[in-house]
Amino acid sequence: MKIIIAGVGDVGYHLAKQLSSEEHDISVIDIDEGHVEQVSARSDVMSFHGSSTSVRILKEAEVEHTDLVVAVTSVEAININTAILAKKLGAKKAVARVNSAEYVSEDNLEIFKSLGIDYLIYPEELAAIEIVKLIERSAATDIVEIEQGKLSIIGIKVDSKNPIVNMTMREIAEKYNTTSFRVTAIQRGFQTIIPSGDDTFRVNDQVFVITIPEGIEEIMKIIGKENVHIDNVMILGGGKIGKKAARLLEDKINVKLIESNTEKTVELADYLRKTLVIQGDGRDIDLLAQEAIIDMDAFVSVTADAETNIITCLMAKHLGVSKTIAQVDNVDYVPLTQTIGLDSLINKKLIAANIISRFIRRANVISAVTIPGIDADVLEYVVKPGSAITKKSVKNLKFPKGAIIAGFIRDEVGHITVGDTVFQSDDKVVVFALPDAISKVEDFFN
Amino acid sequence: MINFRVIFNIVGFLLILDGIAMMLGIPFSVYFNDDDIFALLISGAGTAIFGFLLYYFTKGSDKEIRKREGYIVVSLGWIAMTIFGAIPFIVHGSIPNITDAFFETMSGFTTTGASILNDIESMPHGLLFWRSLTQWLGGMGFIVLSLAILPILGIGGMQLFVAEVPGPTKDKIHPRVRETAKRLWGIYVLFTFVEAVLLYVGGMEFFDSICHSLTTMATGGFSTKQSSIAHFNSPFIQYVIVIFMFMAGMNFSLHYYWLHRKIKPLSQNEEFRFYSLLIFGFAFLITLGLVVNSSTDLETTFRDSLFQVVSMITTTGFVTADYEMWGVFYHVIFFLLLFIGGSAGSTGGGIKVVRHLLLIKNSALELRRLIHPRAVIPVRFNKTTVHQEIVFNIMAFLLFYIAIFVFGTLVLSFIGLDFLTSMGAVATSLGNVGPAIATVGPVDNFAHIPAFAKWFLSFLMLMGRLELFTVLIIFSPSFWKK
Numbered sequence: 001m002k003i004i005i006a007g008v009g010d011v012g013y014h015l016a017k018q019l020s021s022e023e024h025d026i027s028v029i030d031i032d033e034g035h036v037e038q039v040s041a042r043s044d045v046m047s048f049h050g051s052s053t054s055v056r057i058l059k060e061a062e063v064e065h066t067d068l069v070v071a072v073t074s075v076e077a078i079n080i081n082t083a084i085l086a087k088k089l090g091a092k093k094a095v096a097r098v099n100s101a102e103y104v105s106e107d108n109l110e111i112f113k114s115l116g117i118d119y120l121i122y123p124e125e126l127a128a129i130e131i132v133k134l135i136e137r138s139a140a141t142d143i144v145e146i147e148q149g150k151l152s153i154i155g156i157k158v159d160s161k162n163p164i165v166n167m168t169m170r171e172i173a174e175k176y177n178t179t180s181f182r183v184t185a186i187q188r189g190f191q192t193i194i195p196s197g198d199d200t201f202r203v204n205d206q207v208f209v210i211t212i213p214e215g216i217e218e219i220m221k222i223i224g225k226e227n228v229h230i231d232n233v234m235i236l237g238g239g240k241i242g243k244k245a246a247r248l249l250e251d252k253i254n255v256k257l258i259e260s261n262t263e264k265t266v267e268l269a270d271y272l273r274k275t276l277v278i279q280g281d282g283r284d285i286d287l288l289a290q291e292a293i294i295d296m297d298a299f300v301s302v303t304a305d306a307e308t309n310i311i312t313c314l315m316a317k318h319l320g321v322s323k324t325i326a327q328v329d330n331v332d333y334v335p336l337t338q339t340i341g342l343d344s345l346i347n348k349k350l351i352a353a354n355i356i357s358r359f360i361r362r363a364n365v366i367s368a369v370t371i372p373g374i375d376a377d378v379l380e381y382v383v384k385p386g387s388a389i390t391k392k393s394v395k396n397l398k399f400p401k402g403a404i405i406a407g408f409i410r411d412e413v414g415h416i417t418v419g420d421t422v423f424q425s426d427d428k429v430v431v432f433a434l435p436d437a438i439s440k441v442e443d444f445f446n
Numbered sequence: 447m448i449n450f451r452v453i454f455n456i457v458g459f460l461l462i463l464d465g466i467a468m469m470l471g472i473p474f475s476v477y478f479n480d481d482d483i484f485a486l487l488i489s490g491a492g493t494a495i496f497g498f499l500l501y502y503f504t505k506g507s508d509k510e511i512r513k514r515e516g517y518i519v520v521s522l523g524w525i526a527m528t529i530f531g532a533i534p535f536i537v538h539g540s541i542p543n544i545t546d547a548f549f550e551t552m553s554g555f556t557t558t559g560a561s562i563l564n565d566i567e568s569m570p571h572g573l574l575f576w577r578s579l580t581q582w583l584g585g586m587g588f589i590v591l592s593l594a595i596l597p598i599l600g601i602g603g604m605q606l607f608v609a610e611v612p613g614p615t616k617d618k619i620h621p622r623v624r625e626t627a628k629r630l631w632g633i634y635v636l637f638t639f640v641e642a643v644l645l646y647v648g649g650m651e652f653f654d655s656i657c658h659s660l661t662t663m664a665t666g667g668f669s670t671k672q673s674s675i676a677h678f679n680s681p682f683i684q685y686v687i688v689i690f691m692f693m694a695g696m697n698f699s700l701h702y703y704w705l706h707r708k709i710k711p712l713s714q715n716e717e718f719r720f721y722s723l724l725i726f727g728f729a730f731l732i733t734l735g736l737v738v739n740s741s742t743d744l745e746t747t748f749r750d751s752l753f754q755v756v757s758m759i760t761t762t763g764f765v766t767a768d769y770e771m772w773g774v775f776y777h778v779i780f781f782l783l784l785f786i787g788g789s790a791g792s793t794g795g796g797i798k799v800v801r802h803l804l805l806i807k808n809s810a811l812e813l814r815r816l817i818h819p820r821a822v823i824p825v826r827f828n829k830t831t832v833h834q835e836i837v838f839n840i841m842a843f844l845l846f847y848i849a850i851f852v853f854g855t856l857v858l859s860f861i862g863l864d865f866l867t868s869m870g871a872v873a874t875s876l877g878n879v880g881p882a883i884a885t886v887g888p889v890d891n892f893a894h895i896p897a898f899a900k901w902f903l904s905f906l907m908l909m910g911r912l913e914l915f916t917v918l919i920i921f922s923p924s925f926w927k928k
Contacts, residue, residue: 002621020622023622025621025625027621044603044604044621044622044623046618046621
């Protein structure tokens with residue numbers, strides 16, 4: 001697929017790198033020469049230096065033959081302009097990143113549709129929504145919903161109190177004999193394991209489970225982690241994510257928001273109704289103690305600085321806060337932070353990239369999700385009549401080792417795969433696959 | 447740490463390619479009933495098997511190719527290809543001497559075209575074909591070829607691409623390196639095929655038409671005839687070769703654009719305009735000078751002048767007339783032409799037209815800068831500003847080029863070659879041209895050069911083909927520091 005990415009700042013750079021490694025033809029446009037050089041030195045893309053709102057540059061990048069234009073510069077107006085221009089110049093689809101909640105509201109979508117923009121991404125809002133989800137299901141480290149929650153993938157950290165520690169997959173299956181969930185991946189340190197019957201669970205593993213909606217409580221019980229009800233949350237950083245998260249949470253629970261910039265705090269206090277806005281430096285332990293951090297059920301750190309977020313979350317963990325969420329936009333840090341004991345991560349780039357990957361057409365794949373910190377991709381395929389996957393039941397399929405068929409959606413209802421499952425055409429199948437197994441998986445759906 | 451595993455993996459792949467390519471000449475040997483079938487078969491199979499073993503035992507290596515690995519792969523790949531490529535000549539015995547065989551093969555791969563053969567026509571056809579094929583493989587570059595067919599990681603591929611493709615800046619014509627390499631080779635194959643057909647139509651033997659089109663498109667200059675293109679006394683053949691030498695000396699991305707009906711980049715490309723101006727300017731100048739005191743007709747004089755000028759500027763080295771017979775002034779002209787070179791992104795060698803153009807521009811602007819010391823006066827090329835770093839890079843290139851030329855001349859004169867021969871041999875090797883002046887002129891060859899000088903000149907050819915930096919960088923201490 002031919003894709004133009006306008007703006008290779010944080011989100012664009014990650015997208016360019018990821019998509020070019022997936023064999024898409026990527027052209028990037030950026031006004032900043034340094035950005036252009038960086039991306040062309042580190043990934044296989046064609047780069048254009050200049051403004052993405054220039055018709056000449058868009059034409060040079062062959063916008064008329066482009067399947068998708070993704071405008072993700074830091075300036076909203078440029079993104080909207082780029083998307084409109086690109087669409088008028090012949091691009092098949094155009095996506096723009098925006099910075100205002102107003103634009104992405106349902107009421108205003110029509111305006112942008114009529115201008116030719118197919119989708120607006122507001123990564124900060126998506127990040128805020130994810131924070132809310134993680135707080136509502138505090139036992140989970142990650143939550144990915146598939147097809148509006150017909151299936152969910154939940155990440156859980158195994159601690160020493162867990163009844164499943166040192167049990168093999170097979171033993172667990174015998175003991176709990178359930179069809180409402182299935183373990184699909186284990187992240188152990190830097191290694192991602194697609195488990196088979198003989199794999200055991202160890203302390204500090206991060207386990208990814210696919211489940212139907214009714215199964216969530218059951219998993220929590222089995223795994224020995226009841227959802228801790230969260231009443232008090234402290235948010236560090238009053239940027240777009242912190243602000244939005246506070247707004248979404250403040251009607252249900254008590255929220256304290258700490259922001260160092262005085263002018264910003266005034267603005268925040270005006271925007272937020274019930275949240276207690278505190279001016280101060282979040283790295284100041286005395287301030288945190290004064291604001292009773294030990295009474296908090298959750299601590300969310302979403303300042304612009306990843307290092308600050310990691311350190312403050314570790315500190316909160318140390319002080320006994322049961323749930324910590326850190327925003328870490330530096331992708332290279334992701335595996336590291338999970339080994340040092342942080343609960344959950346928010347990564348703006350991955351969130352934006354996951355949204356955009358919906359528009360990327362891979363053979364038969366209807367959606368693909370990347371979960372921070374694990375190597376496996378979650379791919380959703382639609383079963384074509386006569387494809388290899390329909391020929392045998394799952395246990396006889398000889399599915400590649402690095403991949404697992406987690407669940408499927410038939411007639412709008414989510415199901416978990418068992419050994420005897422036989423797929424029918426038009427089933428939507430959810431597969432966990434390590435990168436090197438993807439091509440083999442693809443054969444089954446052709 | 448330098449990842450030698452992946453380096454040997456790629457070199458192994460290149461040797462498989464080398465071995466297979468050697469055996470491609472066997473059908474000709476069979477057809478002409480020559481005695482080189484065994485030599486080609488054993489060398490080709492041996493090289494391919496050795497390459498396969500190297501490839502096989504380094505398989506599954508970490509595919510990451512960083513800058514350092516990129517430079518080593520390319521330099522080492524070229525040397526390995528040459529060493530193995532020389533084997534058929536030695537096994538068959540037509541070039542029994544290792545020095546001569548290595549020189550001839552390096553001259554082939556680097557598309558120099560300087561030969562040590564005293565009697566080319568007595569060579570068996572399979573070996574002649576292999577000799578032409580070395581030039582063709584080296585012309586567009588076998589690293590670029592392997593990028594097109596070997597699934598190397600794209601990002602690492604770019605490092606290899608940068609280290610092999612000539613020119614101060616490397617343009618992609620497709621977002622992915624692999625697709626770029628495929629398109630470049632596609633154009634190359636297409637043009638070679640068209641030229642071969644035209645030469646055949648023009649009256650060449652089938653075998654000769656193929657060999658000559660291989661060496662024209664590569665701007666190589668190996669001929670299957672002792673007297674080069676002068677052997678074919680046909681204006682049609684000579685004009686066809688002129689046109690294809692001219693095209694081979696152009697940036698191949700321009701060919702890609704005009705083949706896709708985008709004429710604009712061609713007419714607006716400053717390098718292309720300067721390249722054409724140089725060629726036709728020199729051709730007219732020489733025609734004018736010769737026609738005044740010559741008995742031959744205007745067309746022949748023009749054709750000879752144009753042919754020689756195109757052949758030298760594109761660094762091909764084919765010959766239809768002995769310019770050394772034309773007078774001292776023309777010695778100087780043709781000596782200077784050795785320093786021009788083809789366009790960036792072409793198969794030609796030498797300094798490259800774009801480097802001259804940018805330096806001329808920069809120097810001219812320097813005069814304006816002296817008058818307006820505070821003015822911001824950037825060098826512009828194809829309507830965009832050229833970065834200062836690129837100008838500095840070109841200056842460094844030119845300085846290295848001249849320094850190596852001077853040093854090389856000193857070395858050759860030290861071992862006893864005369865002044866003009868030393869200068870000519872070094873300039874023509876470094877520029878990958880082929881013929882030079884004095885005792886290595888257009889109708890002479892390199893057989894009489896001492897053995898040490900042959901090794902030395904082979905090394906200069908490699909440096910020239912890989913544009914100095916790729917080879918020089920390996921000798922710099924900072925390259926090996928962790």
